[in-house]
Amino acid sequence: MNPRAPIHVDKLEIDMLPIGRASHVWVELVTDGLAQVIEVPLLVVRGKRPGPVVGITAAVHGNELNGISVIHRLFETLPSRMISGTVVGVVVANVPGLHHHQREFDDGVDLNDIFPGNRAGSASQVYAYQLVERIIRQFDYLLDLHTASFGRVNSLYVRADMTHSETASMARLQNPQIILHNPPSDGTLRGAAMELGIPAITVEIADPHRFQPKYIRPTLAGVHAVLAHHGLIKPRAVKQESNPVVCDRSFWMYTDRGGLLNVHVDLASVVKKGDSVAVLRNAFGEVIAEYQAPESGVVIGKSVNPVAQTGARVVHLGLFDQAGKPSRAPRSLDRPKKKTT
Ligand SMILES: [Zn+2]
Missing domain, CATH: 3.40.630.10 (Zn peptidases)
Structure with a gap:
């Protein structure tokens, strides 16, 4: 060193x-x-x-x-x-x-x-x-x-x-x-x-x-x-797979009241309009609100902080470039598990 x-x-x-x-x-x-x-x-x-x-x-x-x-x-x-x-x-x-x-x-x-x-x-x-x-x-x-x-x-x-x-x-x-x-x-x-x-x-x-x-x-x-x-380095011999999902707009869903928030959709997953994405509980664990995706889209980001005051962020939803277009999930970044023999 x-x-x-x-x-x-x-x-x-x-x-x-x-x-x-x-x-x-x-x-x-x-x-x-x-x-x-x-x-x-x-x-x-x-x-x-x-x-x-x-x-x-x-x-x-x-x-x-x-x-x-x-x-x-x-x-x-x-x-x-x-x-x-x-x-x-x-x-x-x-x-x-x-x-x-x-x-x-x-x-x-x-x-x-x-x-x-x-x-x-x-x-x-x-x-x-x-x-x-x-x-x-x-x-x-x-x-x-x-x-x-x-x-x-x-x-x-x-x-x-x-x-x-x-x-x-x-x-x-x-x-x-x-x-x-x-x-x-x-x-x-x-x-x-x-x-x-x-x-x-x-x-x-x-x-x-x-x-x-x-x-x-x-x-x-x-x-x-x-x-x-841009010509700064030589291109790699192996071409990388290239198929990002393109969204033409996005919005955050917010809580309309306070409570303890549990977002139950995965990052980069596709949700359909009406799918449940999160629930909110009161201090005693009773469900006081359930949040549904207002439109079909892809989960770009989400809250992982359970303490959610009124107006807390829930899910950042990306919308596909054409409404009604068959949606696909973005690629997973998990590496395939090595086979054990
Ligand atoms: Zn930043």
């Missing part, structure tokens, strides 16, 4: 970095209340030939960690595979949030509501601004890696504008279980990147606050496919 000495800079300058090996870079964004720098860790590798810059961001929400492992694993083999262009892994975008084990920045604000930030704004606004100005602006493409929020779990799904040819192809190459057509909304990093002309997709990788190999592995395969598509 002999960690490489990282470099410290106040702006990512790709041309200053060596070609053919991974650079470990800390980029200063702001300073804290003791006048110490708050820096963001980056992994950067450049190929021998010029080409696009693909950025991958993790932990914009400080408790969404699977993306960190995706970037670490990617960079284990990337230097020897690079042909052209540059890959920048922003290992942790929201450093204060990570330290606090929380989604938000350390002033309680959700960074993914305030991009592209404000140079002269509040603590979180300045941080978001500098993240964009000092790092993100240099990307030609962006993969923003997230997970579900506290108390919820997600399938492996991609949010992308499927009417935009570049982001639609990135979404399909990423090959998740589910693709949700979703034009970028104001304030998100994806939206700010798209405004800057950087095609961007959001990859939602399962659950918060965990490293989950079952979901990290297929996400990494998808990242490799995106990099190969």
Whole structure:
């Protein structure tokens, strides 16, 4: 174990970095209340030939960690595979949030509501601004890696504008279980990147606050496919299976009263209109409400927190692109069990 000495800079300058090996870079964004720098860790590798810059961001929400492992694993083999262009892994975008084990920045604000930030704004606004100005602006493409929020779990799904040819192809190459057509909304990093002309997709990788190999592995395969598509690495000889279920819209079901919630549908399962998806019990265990799917769709995410006040989230339901179209379940990410003889 002999960690490489990282470099410290106040702006990512790709041309200053060596070609053919991974650079470990800390980029200063702001300073804290003791006048110490708050820096963001980056992994950067450049190929021998010029080409696009693909950025991958993790932990914009400080408790969404699977993306960190995706970037670490990617960079284990990337230097020897690079042909052209540059890959920048922003290992942790929201450093204060990570330290606090929380989604938000350390002033309680959700960074993914305030991009592209404000140079002269509040603590979180300045941080978001500098993240964009000092790092993100240099990307030609962006993969923003997230997970579900506290108390919820997600399938492996991609949010992308499927009417935009570049982001639609990135979404399909990423090959998740589910693709949700979703034009970028104001304030998100994806939206700010798209405004800057950087095609961007959001990859939602399962659950918060965990490293989950079952979901990290297929996400990494998808990242490799995106990099190969843009010529940064050689395509893999084995073509990956590609059949994500595409939803053209989605919505959350909410409880209409408070109680103890039990959601009994599986992630990435198909439900039919009228199917029971959850029950709510009172303090004595009596069922006080049952929730049915108002439309047929696929379970993109769901609550796993039983303590459900009125208005608690229940199920994130994705709707298929054509009403009445025969529905199929997304692929399972479970590996086939090894045969025992
Ligand atoms: Zn997130």
